[in-house]
Every structure is written in C-alpha cells, then in structure tokens.
Amino acid sequence: MATFGNQTLNLCKSSALDFSLSEALCAKLTPSKAAVFHRGGKILEICGGVARSRFLAPIKAMEASETTTHANGQAKQAGCSSTADVLANNCGGFSGQSTLQMSTVGNSSNVVWHKCSVEKRDRQELLNQKGCVIWITGLSGSGKSTLACALSRALHARGKLTYILDGDNCRHGLNRDLSFKPEDRAENIRRIGEVAKLFADAGVICIASLISPFRKERDACRNLLPEGDFIEVYMDVPLQVCETRDPKGLYKLARAGKIKGFTGVDDPYEPPLNCEIVLHQREGVCDSPTILAEKVISYLERKGYLEA
Amino acid sequence: MSTVGNSTNIFWHECPVRSVDRQKLLNQQGCIVWITGLSGSGKSTLACSLGRQLHSQGKLSYVLDGDNLRHGLNKNLGFTPEDRTENIRRVGEVAKLFADAGLICIASLISPYRKDRDACRALLPEKFIEVFLNMPLELCEGRDPKGLYKLARAGKIKGFTGIDDPYEPPLNCEIEIKQKDGNCPTPNEMAGQVVSYLEDKGYLEAHY
Numbered sequence: 001m002a003t004f005g006n007q008t009l010n011l012c013k014s015s016a017l018d019f020s021l022s023e024a025l026c027a028k029l030t031p032s033k034a035a036v037f038h039r040g041g042k043i044l045e046i047c048g049g050v051a052r053s054r055f056l057a058p059i060k061a062m063e064a065s066e067t068t069t070h071a072n073g074q075a076k077q078a079g080c081s082s083t084a085d086v087l088a089n090n091c092g093g094f095s096g097q098s099t100l101q102m103s104t105v106g107n108s109s110n111v112v113w114h115k116c117s118v119e120k121r122d123r124q125e126l127l128n129q130k131g132c133v134i135w136i137t138g139l140s141g142s143g144k145s146t147l148a149c150a151l152s153r154a155l156h157a158r159g160k161l162t163y164i165l166d167g168d169n170c171r172h173g174l175n176r177d178l179s180f181k182p183e184d185r186a187e188n189i190r191r192i193g194e195v196a197k198l199f200a201d202a203g204v205i206c207i208a209s210l211i212s213p214f215r216k217e218r219d220a221c222r223n224l225l226p227e228g229d230f231i232e233v234y235m236d237v238p239l240q241v242c243e244t245r246d247p248k249g250l251y252k253l254a255r256a257g258k259i260k261g262f263t264g265v266d267d268p269y270e271p272p273l274n275c276e277i278v279l280h281q282r283e284g285v286c287d288s289p290t291i292l293a294e295k296v297i298s299y300l301e302r303k304g305y306l307e308a
Numbered sequence: 309m310s311t312v313g314n315s316t317n318i319f320w321h322e323c324p325v326r327s328v329d330r331q332k333l334l335n336q337q338g339c340i341v342w343i344t345g346l347s348g349s350g351k352s353t354l355a356c357s358l359g360r361q362l363h364s365q366g367k368l369s370y371v372l373d374g375d376n377l378r379h380g381l382n383k384n385l386g387f388t389p390e391d392r393t394e395n396i397r398r399v400g401e402v403a404k405l406f407a408d409a410g411l412i413c414i415a416s417l418i419s420p421y422r423k424d425r426d427a428c429r430a431l432l433p434e435k436f437i438e439v440f441l442n443m444p445l446e447l448c449e450g451r452d453p454k455g456l457y458k459l460a461r462a463g464k465i466k467g468f469t470g471i472d473d474p475y476e477p478p479l480n481c482e483i484e485i486k487q488k489d490g491n492c493p494t495p496n497e498m499a500g501q502v503v504s505y506l507e508d509k510g511y512l513e514a515h516y
Binding site: 117118122123126127148149152153156159161162163164165173174191194195197198199201202203204224 | 323324325329330333334356359360363366368369370372380381401402404405406408409410411431
C-alpha cells in the first residue's frame with residue numbers, strides 16, 4: 001500500500017510487474033512526493049529497482065555534513081575511523097545511500113548507518129533479485145547453451161538481469177590463452193567460477209554453461225560462493241542422444257580420432273552426485289528448452305532469488 | 309566453428325538477450341571506467357564514491373579492484389612484469405563482460421604501463437573511460453595508506469610503482485583529476501566529475 005497525495009495505491013512487488021507499467025506509475029511521482037514516501041519505509045520496492053531512479057533526485061555530496069553518522073569500524077577508507085575523521089578527511093562523505101541521506105540528524109534519534117561502499121544487498125534491492133550462479137553442466141550436445149539462452153530469455157521477460165558465461169564465449173576473451181590440455185581445462189573452469197562469483201556479487205543471475213566434466217573442479221567453484229548461491233543444473237542426457245545431435249560435429253571428429261581427449265569419447269564425464277536440479281532427457285522424451293527453463297525458474301522462485 | 313588462440317573447435321553462441329535489451333532493462337549503458345594512478349592516489353576511494361553516487365541515481369555499477377581480484381581470479385599471479393600484464397589483461401576482459409552485461413564497471417588499479425591500459429581500451433574502444441588520478445608522488449607517499457611506500461623505501465618491496473618501477477601517465481585519457489592550487493578535490497567532487505562525464509555522454513540512460 002502506498003499513499004500518493006490523497007490517493008491510496010494498492011501495489012504489489014514489481015517482480016511480475018511489467019517495467020513499462022512500473023515506469024508509467026513512477027512517472028506520476030515527483031521528488032517531493034517521493035520524499036513523503038521515504039518516511040513510509042519500503043516504498044521503493046513498489047516501483048522496482050529501475051524505476052526508482054526516475055524519481056529520486058541525485059544526492060550531492062555533503063562535505064561538511066550536518067548528518068551525524070556512526071562510522072566506527074565500518075568505514076574502509078584510510079583515516080575514516082571516526083566521525084571526526086570522516087568530516088575532516090572528506091572521506092567520501094556518505095552520499096549515495098539516498099534514502100538514508102535524506103534524514104536530518106542533529107538531536108534527532110534518526111541516526112542511521114551509512115555504509116562506505118555499495119554492498120551486494122544494495123544492488124539486489126536495485127535489481128529486485130538475488131545474485132547467484134546457475135552452473136549448467138553436461139556432455140557436449142546435452143543442451144547446455146540452449147538452456148542457458150532459454151533461461152536468460154525467460155528471466156529477462158520477467159525483468160531480471162542475467163548474464164551468460166559460456167565456455168566457448170569465454171575462450172574468445174578472458175581464456176583465449178588456454179588450450180584443452182587438462183591443466184588448462186581446470187584453469188578455464190576456475191576462472192569462470194571466479195568471474196561468476198563476481199557477477200553474483202554484483203547482483204546478477206549468472207548462468208555458466210560449460211561441460212565442466214570433473215566433480216572436483218565444479219565443487220571448487222561451488223565453494224567460492226555462499227551457501228545456496230551456487231545452483232548446479234545437470235543436463236542428464238545419454239551419450240547416444242548427444243552424439244546423435246552432434247550439433248558441432250565434434251563427436252564425429254572425436255570418433256575419427258581427429259580430436260583427442262573429447263569428453264564422453266575418450267575423456268570421462270563425472271556426473272554430479274548432489275546437485276540442485278537434474279534435467280533428465282531421454283531419446284523420444286525431450287522437454288523443450290522453454291519447459292526446461294521453467295523448471296529452473298521455479299526453483300529460483302521457490303528459493304527467493306527472483307526478489308530482493 | 310573457429311580456432312581462437314590455443315582453442316580449436318569453438319563456436320560463438322548467439323543469444324537472443326543482447327546488450328541493448330539489458331540496457332533497456334537497466335536504463336543505462338554498460339561501460340568501463342578505468343581508474344589509473346599511483347598507489348595512494350585515491351583510486352579505490354574514488355571507485356567507492358563513484359559507485360555510491362551512481363547507486364543513488366539508481367544505476368548499477370560494480371568495482372573491480374586490483375587488490376580484490378588478486379585474491380580471487382588473479383590469485384595465481386605475482387608482480388613480475390609478465391604477471392602484471394596478465395593481471396591487467398584479465399581485469400580488462402572481465403570488465404568487458406560486465407560492460408556487456410549492462411553494468412558500469414569501475415576498474416581501479418595502478419595499471420602503470422600505457423601498453424597494457426591501451427590493450428584494455430582496445431577490447432571496448434567505444435565504451436572505455438580512462439580516469440587518471442594525477443596526484444604527485446609526494447602526496448601519495450605522504451598518505452601511504454597501506455604502508456607500502458615505507459616498505460619500498462626500506463627496500464623490502466622491489467619494483468614498487470613510483471619508487472623503483474615506472475608509472476607511465478596516460479597521454480590521452482577521458483578524465484584527468486588533479487589538484488587545484490595544491491588542494492585535492494574531495495572524493496565526492498571527483499566522483500561528481502566522472503558522473504557528469506557519464507551523464508553528458510549518455511551512459512546514464514538507455515538508447516533505443
């Protein structure tokens with residue numbers, strides 16, 4: 001519920017709300033009305049993270065701040081260990097947390113924590129989602145990239161920010177210096193795990209899609225993230241089905257001996273023993289990418305990743 | 309199928325959600341803000357302030373700090389010249405991914421060699437904003453926020469930029485921040501300067 005002038009609006013959280021609609025709603029709000037809303041609390045949720053920016057006036061730095069803040073222990077900058085330091089050293093001020101900045105503090109009891117930097121939680125609020133890593137693993141041809149695309153499309157349609165890290169795409173850039181030797185494969189996965197972790201920290205739903213055949217390496221990536229934020233999806237498709245698809249012609253080359261160490265042919269694939277989602281596919285019984293994507297999305301919804 | 313570098317038999321996977329779609333979602337344009345300067349020049353401080361100011365305007369940014377990355381992605385790199393180059397290359401590649409994802413990616417690292425910074429610029433030439441924190445060595449050393457200048461002067465660190473390793477200032481960067489009449493701009497002033505630049509160039513809105 002929100003009070004808007006003399007009207008009361010019944011609004012629900014914007015996760016299902018079309019962004020153009022939320023923008024239209026928020027276009028009615030002016031900075032002055034927005035100020036009224038701030039005292040109401042979590043009003044900013046209502047219009048979703050993006051639309052929020054439209055009615056918040058940028059907050060300029062308050063160098064000689066009237067705001068008394070508690071900076072002990074939380075400020076990360078040098079010389080910022082006390083409020084006096086903060087004001088004397090102009091330690092970045094605390095502009096940026098605009099909702100907090102708007103309260104005037106003097107003798108007032110409205111003293112709030114101003115964090116020095118923007119944290120994951122802040123970004124998640126902005127995006128109205130929780131950052132995580134969806135790690136899609138399986139044989140070549142099991143449908144990983146196809147699922148990744150379908151998933152990102154479906155999440156985008158719900159107003160969620162995703163990004164795909166595909167084993168092949170990454171080898172064009174970050175991992176262009178790596179080959180397919182065992183140590184380089186391990187390094188490929190390690191780097192992608194680290195990058196996925198950064199994306200999750202940024203609040204993005206990061207979809208990593210790579211064969212990643214060894215349990216040890218996938219588990220090492222899992223351990224980079226907080227509990228629950230690493231969502232392993234196993235494309236459980238029999239080798240025969242993958243080989244029949246052979247979308248890149250690689251099985252054919254591998255069987256002809258032209259590629260060595262190809263997963264499934266002359267290199268092992270170690271299926272996950274305990275992953276979050278298993279998508280079974282059998283010959284003749286094949287869910288469409290859209291249906292598979294919806295299974296993953298249901299999981300994300302249940303676990304609360306599609307809201308802040 | 310293509311062969312790239314040491315990798316053969318790889319595909320580019322096209323995907324229907326593109327950079328422009330994410331721009332529309334976020335109402336901003338992804339880009340790289342590359343903050344370079346001596347240790348103690350204020351890079352991390354500026355990155356922090358900039359992130360906060362952008363957040364206050366509802367813009368999504370993310371800071372890639374040279375130090376933080378060396379604890380994760382780049383933990384297998386040291387400080388030899390080759391490793392420094394590789395450190396910067398990887399940060400550049402990651403920043404490019406973040407920019408493609410629609411974020412305003414703030415990279416904050418000494419990055420002392422022009423060649424390495426220019427190589428990162430070449431990854432995303434249209435959306436690379438180099439910010440040079442042009443602060444005098446004496447000022448940086450006077451701050452010495454991590455105690456590294458002291459260690460370097462005592463010979464306990466070798467190859468420390470500014471002491472016994474060169475810093476090559478940018479010749480043609482987008483934003484140069486320096487002292488005015490011997491006074492340092494505050495972090496918020498510096499961040500404000502960068503935000504104004506981003507605003508003027510249209511990064512703080514989507515174009516479609």
